[in-house]
Structure formats: structure tokens, C-alpha cells
Amino acid sequence: MAEPRKSDDSMDATPNVTEVATADAVTVDDSVAAIEATVERGEPILQVRNLVKHFPLTQGVLFKKQVGAVKAVDGISFDLYQGETLGIVGESGCGKSTVAKLLMTLEKATAGEVFFKGQDITRLSGRALKAVRRNIQMVFQDPYTSLNPRMTVGDIIGEPFDIHPEVAPKGDRRRRVQELLDVVGLNPEYINRYPHQFSGGQRQRIGIARGLALNPEVIICDEPVSALDVSVQAQVINLMEKLQDEFNLSYIFIAHDLSIVRHISDRVGVMYLGKMAEIGTDTQIYDHPTHPYTQALLSAVPVPDPEAREGRERIILSGDVPSPANPPSGCRFRTRCWKAQDKCATEVPLLAVPERFKGTGGHAAHESACHFAEEKDVVHAA
Amino acid sequence: MTIIDNTTADVPSGPLLEVRDLHVEFHTRDGVAKAVNGVNYSVSAGETLAVLGESGSGKSVTAQAVMGILDMPPGRIPRGEIFFRGQDMLKMSNEERRLIRGQKIAMIFQDALSSLNPVLSVGYQLGEMFRVHLGLSKKEAKARSIELMDRVRIPAARERVNDYPHQFSGGMRQRIMIAMALALEPDLIIADEPTTALDVTVQAQVMDLLAELQREYHMGLILITHDLGVVADVADKIAVMYAGRIVETAPVHELYKRPAHPYTRGLLDSIPRLDQKGQELYAIKGLPPNLTRIPAGCAFNPRCPAAQDICRTEIPALLSVTERDGTELPGRGSACHFWKETIHG
Numbered sequence: 253m254a255e256p257r258k259s260d261d262s263m264d265a266t267p268n269v270t271e272v273a274t275a276d277a278v279t280v281d282d283s284v285a286a287i288e289a290t291v292e293r294g295e296p297i298l299q300v301r302n303l304v305k306h307f308p309l310t311q312g313v314l315f316k317k318q319v320g321a322v323k324a325v326d327g328i329s330f331d332l333y334q335g336e337t338l339g340i341v342g343e344s345g346c347g348k349s350t351v352a353k354l355l356m357t358l359e360k361a362t363a364g365e366v367f368f369k370g371q372d373i374t375r376l377s378g379r380a381l382k383a384v385r386r387n388i389q390m391v392f393q394d395p396y397t398s399l400n401p402r403m404t405v406g407d408i409i410g411e412p413f414d415i416h417p418e419v420a421p422k423g424d425r426r427r428r429v430q431e432l433l434d435v436v437g438l439n440p441e442y443i444n445r446y447p448h449q450f451s452g453g454q455r456q457r458i459g460i461a462r463g464l465a466l467n468p469e470v471i472i473c474d475e476p477v478s479a480l481d482v483s484v485q486a487q488v489i490n491l492m493e494k495l496q497d498e499f500n501l502s503y504i505f506i507a508h509d510l511s512i513v514r515h516i517s518d519r520v521g522v523m524y525l526g527k528m529a530e531i532g533t534d535t536q537i538y539d540h541p542t543h544p545y546t547q548a549l550l551s552a553v554p555v556p557d558p559e560a561r562e563g564r565e566r567i568i569l570s571g572d573v574p575s576p577a578n579p580p581s582g583c584r585f586r587t588r589c590w591k592a593q594d595k596c597a598t599e600v601p602l603l604a605v606p607e608r609f610k611g612t613g614g615h616a617a618h619e620s621a622c623h624f625a626e627e628k629d630v631v632h633a634a
Numbered sequence: 635m636t637i638i639d640n641t642t643a644d645v646p647s648g649p650l651l652e653v654r655d656l657h658v659e660f661h662t663r664d665g666v667a668k669a670v671n672g673v674n675y676s677v678s679a680g681e682t683l684a685v686l687g688e689s690g691s692g693k694s695v696t697a698q699a700v701m702g703i704l705d706m707p708p709g710r711i712p713r714g715e716i717f718f719r720g721q722d723m724l725k726m727s728n729e730e731r732r733l734i735r736g737q738k739i740a741m742i743f744q745d746a747l748s749s750l751n752p753v754l755s756v757g758y759q760l761g762e763m764f765r766v767h768l769g770l771s772k773k774e775a776k777a778r779s780i781e782l783m784d785r786v787r788i789p790a791a792r793e794r795v796n797d798y799p800h801q802f803s804g805g806m807r808q809r810i811m812i813a814m815a816l817a818l819e820p821d822l823i824i825a826d827e828p829t830t831a832l833d834v835t836v837q838a839q840v841m842d843l844l845a846e847l848q849r850e851y852h853m854g855l856i857l858i859t860h861d862l863g864v865v866a867d868v869a870d871k872i873a874v875m876y877a878g879r880i881v882e883t884a885p886v887h888e889l890y891k892r893p894a895h896p897y898t899r900g901l902l903d904s905i906p907r908l909d910q911k912g913q914e915l916y917a918i919k920g921l922p923p924n925l926t927r928i929p930a931g932c933a934f935n936p937r938c939p940a941a942q943d944i945c946r947t948e949i950p951a952l953l954s955v956t957e958r959d960g961t962e963l964p965g966r967g968s969a970c971h972f973w974k975e976t977i978h979g
Contacts, residue, residue, distance in 0.1 A: 343833035481688040486904035486917035515906030552838040554863030572803045631909045
């Protein structure tokens, strides 16, 4: 396995040098912490190091000149281990879907690396890229627009075989598709039906079957159940958990519904404005959050139990998420943070286990990017 | 046992809005879709009624019928009455309805971006309420718009009044929708999934604002949602809808503690919890019914774990729910043949 590259060589690809300098400082520390973690868990299947994606903002029609960049993802690092689910939560615009696209190599990273089993996939092209892509598949949010209405279910699920014919020989495809339909709990006789003949939950099952077609090792799920009704959501979540056990899949589960993420994830990362604010196991993040943003996010979740609600503290954040084209200096959350001090405007907090919790062995000892990290339970009634 | 008339029991002055035995159907190529099949509910001033249901349960169609914005055809109201302050709105002329709509009953829609006109400034759109309904001049209307934007706490209202919808964030746009609904100080606001498109932190801000304004103006509020969490925070009473019928009514605390309908219980069990890591989720089997072919008897029977023969033949009425010893539970009703078993175990 290749040693994750240090971030020196990522600089030349980035447009804004001063920004990178700050991002740099964060991520060197990140990777160290992440590598420490690998010792306990064995081989990670996916390692993300200092991943950056800037979308250029241009002005002028004929002579386009770059006037800035939307810093959608600005230096994030994490690992995904075999057979685990890593949840990624955050508000709209925090960059979580861009991360998904970068991992799928649907977008080209501005800087940083994504190692799949030790191989940096951001630098691959041609045949090598195609081979890696087989192993990383995606399930999309909207089961209504992510299925071509003019293709039959059999053609939709079988289409990956056209691109990777080595997975299923031509004569065998129909049987494979029917098998897949059966695996996701649909009647194999539906193979000639069209998407409009199915309900939302059934369509999402079709999307999952398509994701499974090439026997991938990693599936990236971008809001897979948010378009579904509550009673159907549970069915799809249960199916995904069953498939994970059956095929030893690793999931990146991106969602804004924090309860669902807790339910399905082994570890959870909280993103804010292109950076990872806090990452840890589900117990660490939900029961012992140390980053103020995580605390605010958790406290804002409406809980379907009026009595539990009354004992809980609510932190109502003021204002909106700042524009990723012009993020605040220092800590990006400081403009909405009630703890913000001068230091927060000048110094970018590193994503690391806070000094004071180091070696305590408690649940608060997990990576959190806050100068004033403090444990606070906002989920349980006082 | 009495058929529940969950209208005036606890309100001396009489309800603001009362829907009685409302039916709505749509004529489609596949046949008649029965979207609403005999809904009864009422809201008083200062009260929040949450109508909870999944897509296709008829919760929005009921609201559209109340508001008078149902497309007819293909929609049709074969039966029912909608009383606003004692007057049946379904018997009014279009002119009379128009006077109520916007001035007395206002609506907030889910998707603020598509509900606002993208080529007109928000100030113009807010001001339209005053110009059209109150006949104010352009200048006066603009001043009132700025006031309103202040009321819903849009920062720098004076500078932003001429901005266009796309220049506002999702939360700010929803505030503008709220401002527009409040403009003529209506007696009743119908909010159809007002926070569904928003992030949780913004959702909390918007719900707080709505609740605060409701208290201040002593308005009735009908909150239509599919989110059991949002309801728990703000509602006084809840009506759960399934396949065009109300299957359960209850004061908010009671519903979560002791559901009296298997569908409500299934919904509550199928949502994961934030405060603990659960086991496998309970999933209600099957799918919501096709509205052109609603199952005979109780519409929930094919998905119900407790269904018996009677459930497949007889439509259960919404009956009042009592304690084991027969004491009435005020405001509670269940449309299940076996509500006793469901609530008392």
C-alpha cells in the first residue's frame, strides 16, 4: 500500500496559494491522526487525504478570467474501512455531495488524493480508471430522475454490464439481472417493466440493484432515502443493511437526516463549508459531541417525542451558511458560533483529538476541529 | 360509542374553521382517484392542528379544498362542507371566496423558490398584497413590505426589498413566504410542509418564527407535514391521515405516548432515534394504496399486522377513544376496529 502522499505537490494545482497554506497546515495533522487510527482497525479500503475541489468563478465572455473560486471541498481527510458505514452529514452547500462525486471520479479533484486499496484514483485515467470504477458504485438521491424513463428495468440494471462485459457474459445477463431484482426484494418477473410502473421505494430498490450489478466493494449513497415516505424509508434502510452483511460492502452514507445516519453508520463525519468539523464513532458524535456546530445541528433536530424534547437544550444558530466562494477566515463556523473569540478569526483549527481529551480514553477523545472543544450532550434530556 | 365530532368540545367561542365530511375526487385516465374520503377537522383561533400523513394521504388536497385553490376539473368535491366562521365556503360565489382567500385564510407553500415569481422583486410581490387587496399606492405598499420583512427578521430589509428571489437563501425565501401570508393579518394560516426543503438548523429558525407570530396574532394554524419530529415540537393536536381518511386524532403528547391506531404505531416505530442506536428498524410492510383502487374495509388492512376479517369488509368509523375504565380521553379518536387492543395492549 502506498504511503499517503504529503501535501507539498498538491500546491501547484491549486489556484489560491494563501488558502492552500492554511489548508495544508490542517491536513498534515489530519493524515497523522488518521494513520494512527488505521493501526487499530486494519486496512482501510478508501483513504481520502487533503481532498480539495475548487470550482472556478469566471468573468467575461470572450476572454474568461478567473475571479475567484467556490471552495466546495477544502482539504478533507478520512478513511473508510472494509465492511463499515461512514456517515457524512452537513447542511446543503457544505460539500458533501461534491465529496461523493470526487470519490466516484465524476469530478476531477483540484488537489489531494483518494486511495482505493493503496492506489491513488485521482490520477488514474483510461483503462486503469475504468477498472477502479467497477469497485466504487453509487446510489442516487432521487429515484424519479436517476432512472431513464424510456429504458426497461432490465436494461437499466443490465447497463453496467455493457461497460464492464467481463462481469457477466452476454448470454448470462438476463439471469443476473433477475437475480439482482430478487436480491433487492423485487419480483424478477418485473424485468420488462418501465420505471413509471413502480413506486418511489421500489424505484430506489432498482437504483440499488444497479449499484450492486458489478459486485462493487464500496457503495456511495447520496441521500438514498430522503425522497421516500417514512414507512418506505425503513424498508430501504433495512435492505441496505442486509446487503452490507451479505456482500461485505463498505458504505459512504451521505444524508442530512441525522437520526437515519446514526442508525446506519459505524462512524460519522460532520462537514461544514467544505471542511470536516468533527469525526468519530456514532456514540462519540451523537452522545459526546465536542464541536459547537455538531452540537447545534443535533440540538435542532426535531425529535418525535414531545417529552424527550422538553428536557433538551436547543441551540438556535443565527444566520445562514456563508458563501463557499468567500469563506470566513480562521474557523469557518465562527460567524455563527457562540463561543467564537479572536483566535478563531486568525487560526484555522486543526481536525485532531483536542489536547485536553487526549489519553483520557473517554468518548470525547475523538477528532474535532475547534479551538474550544468542549463536550456537551444535546441529544438526551437533562 | 359516539362518532367523534372533534370540533367544539374544548373551545367556547366555536372554531374558526370546520371541515365536515369532505370528499374530493379526481377524474383520471385510470378511473376516479378518491383523494379525500370524509374528512372532519376543526381549528380554533390560536390553535395549531397538525395534519400528518405520507404522500397521497390527502393532506394537501384537503388544504387546497379549504383554500379554494383546487383545480376543478379534474378535481371534484362531491360531498362535504367547509365552514369558516360558521359560513359554508363551498356554497359561496367565486367573488366571496376571493375575499376570504389571502385576507382571512392564507397559505404557505413548501417550495418557496417555485412559489415566488423569479422575474419580480420580492418587494413588488409582497406589495402586491397591499395594492390589490387594500388599494394602497406603490409607495405605501413598499413601506409596508419593508415593515413585513422586518417582522420576519430578514436582515437589512430596506436594502433588500428590491432584490429578486434567487438572491435570497432557502431560509430567507421561506421567511418571505411567511411574510406574504401574514401581510393581511389573516385569521388562519395553512402551512403545507413549510420546512421540508430546509436544513435542520434553518428549519428550527423558521418553525420558531412561525410559532411566535402565531401566538402574537392569535391565528389558527394548520400545519401539514410528514415529519413526526416537526409536529411534536409545535402542534397542539394532531390528525393522522391515511388514504384520504383521518385514522387517528389526539392531543400531541398523547399520540406519541399511546398511539391508538396500528398505522400511527407503525410510523412511530419505523423512525430511527437520535438519542440511541437501535436494532433493525420496524418497517410497515407493503405500499400505500393506489387511490383509484382503495382496499375494501379499512384502507390500511393489507399492511396491518393486526388485521382480522372485519377489517377487510367494514370501514371503521373514527370513534372516541376511552381509558380501560370508560373515562373519555378528550380529543382522542381512532378509526380502527381494534383500537382498544392497540392502545391498551
